[in-house]
Amino acid sequence: xxxxxxxxxxxxxxxxxxxxxxxxxxxxxxxxxxxxxxxxxxxxxxxxxxxxxxxxxxxxxxxxxxxxxxxxxxxxxxxxxxxxxxxxxxxxxxxxxxxxxxxxxxxxxxxxxxxxxxxxxxxxxxxxxxxxxxxxxxxxxxxxxxxxxxxxxxxxxxxxxxxxxxxxxxxxxxxxxxxxxxxxxxxxxxxxxxxxxxxxxxxxxxxxxxxxxxxxxxxxxxxxxxxxxxxxxxxxxxxxxxxxxxxxxxxxxxxxxxxxxxxxxxxxxxxxxxxxx
Numbered sequence: 001x002x003x004x005x006x007x008x009x010x011x012x013x014x015x016x017x018x019x020x021x022x023x024x025x026x027x028x029x030x031x032x033x034x035x036x037x038x039x040x041x042x043x044x045x046x047x048x049x050x051x052x053x054x055x056x057x058x059x060x061x062x063x064x065x066x067x068x069x070x071x072x073x074x075x076x077x078x079x080x081x082x083x084x085x086x087x088x089x090x091x092x093x094x095x096x097x098x099x100x101x102x103x104x105x106x107x108x109x110x111x112x113x114x115x116x117x118x119x120x121x122x123x124x125x126x127x128x129x130x131x132x133x134x135x136x137x138x139x140x141x142x143x144x145x146x147x148x149x150x151x152x153x154x155x156x157x158x159x160x161x162x163x164x165x166x167x168x169x170x171x172x173x174x175x176x177x178x179x180x181x182x183x184x185x186x187x188x189x190x191x192x193x194x195x196x197x198x199x200x201x202x203x204x205x206x207x208x209x210x211x212x213x214x215x216x217x218x219x220x221x222x223x224x225x226x227x228x229x230x231x232x233x234x235x236x237x238x239x240x241x242x243x244x245x246x247x248x249x250x251x252x253x254x255x256x257x258x259x260x261x262x263x264x265x266x267x268x269x270x271x272x273x274x275x276x277x
Contacts, residue, residue: 001039001046010083016065017058017087021050024269025091028057029084031102033140034153034185035172037064041101045254048262058087068184075188075196081107088115095119097269103127106200113209120272122215122265124253125222127200131229133193140224141189143182147173158250159221207237213272214241219249
């Protein structure tokens with residue numbers, strides 16, 4: 001799926017950034033569910049983007065092939081922000097685009113106030129404002145102990161449950177079956193989950209620093225993070241933000257609606273580029 005990868009040191013932690021495609025540089029940041037990684041998040045959409053974009057897609061610290069945060073809890077949005085900035089330092093000069101999913105939508109929206117060459121930010125099912133946790137939050141931020149537990153958690157992420165087939169479950173369960181990966185995920189969200197939501201709130205300065213075009217997309221059927229809780233609220237605070245709500249779609253637009261998301265990304269980023277040039 002990816003052509004090659006590079007290692008980047010972040011606070012002494014080995015992190016892996018996957019590379020594919022050619023064209024306009026695009027940073028793609030995945031979410032934080034069970035078995036999340038670059039491959040599991042982007043595999044349905046990647047080949048639709050590689051002919052237009054030079055993709056830089058890191059496995060977040062604590063996920064995929066990247067190393068683990070030794071702290072407990074291992075949940076650390078500032079560390080993931082530092083990781084994103086370290087990847088940007090490896091990207092070519094000139095404008096770059098950012099595509100962030102879920103918790104990494106929060107990271108993506110923090111970047112423009114720190115990196116002026118970001119030309120556009122696209123998010124799917126993003127965090128970024130305070131909202132109340134629900135039962136689905138607890139389900140997806142606890143370590144599944146069996147394949148069926150994992151299947152139940154993954155099914156909450158999608159509108160069409162049939163998308164969570166045996167192969168999808170197998171791929172994510174194999175990632176979690178590694179003792180290091182399981183231990184890392186178990187250490188990621190201990191205790192009350194509300195504390196982690198509350199740490200993913202954009203500051204007034206970060207909002208003010210978003211001067212590039214923004215496209216906030218969200219599945220209408222998302223029960224993990226509801227559009228009304230985050231995307232629609234953020235759209236009121238970010239004057240230039242456009243919103244696109246996807247019908248028959250849950251928390252994983254790049255999985256459930258890859259053709260739509262690829263077309264939205266291509267059109268949005270290409271339109272955003274002249275503004276930054």
